[in-house]
Amino acid sequence: MSTRFSTTTRATPTGLVLALVGELDSSTAPKAQEAIRQLTLRTGDQLVVDLSGLEFCDSSGIAALIAARSLAGRAGATIALAAVPRHLSKVLGLLGLADLFGTHPTAEHAQEPATEH
Structure with a gap:
């Protein structure tokens, strides 16, 4: 079990970015869950969960991501x-959860307005 884990939250024009850094497992998931509970989202906001610093994620971490999705949904916000x-990505696909989340290559890309091709 790991203790190398941190969260940061920052406001953006489109909502919030929650960055998860380190190893998200059964020993650190409570810290992630607490960070999620403290988020204040409004209708129309987008919550972006930045995983660029995530080194490991077990089932407890996936449960935290699902909790973040639930919080966003209750607030009338979206999540990416x-x-x-x-x-x-592979685990989410195997579990049939990949379609629950929009995905983007970076947190900055997630905040860009959608463009039609």
């Missing part, structure tokens, strides 16, 4: 994952 590590 940014910089999803390859191993986590």
Whole structure:
């Protein structure tokens, strides 16, 4: 079990970015859950969960991501994952959870307005 984990939150014009850094496992998931509970989202906001610094994520971490999605939904906000590590992307796909989250290559990209092609 790991203790190397931190969260940071920053406001953006489109909502909030929650960065999860380190190893998200059963020993650190309570810290992630607490950070999620403290988020204040409004209708129309977008919560971007920045995973660029995430080194490991087990089932407890996936539960935290689902909790973040639930919080966003209750607030009338949307959620997107940014910089999803390859191993986590594969696990989300195997579990049938990939469609629950929009994904973007970076947190900055997630905040850009959608463009039509």
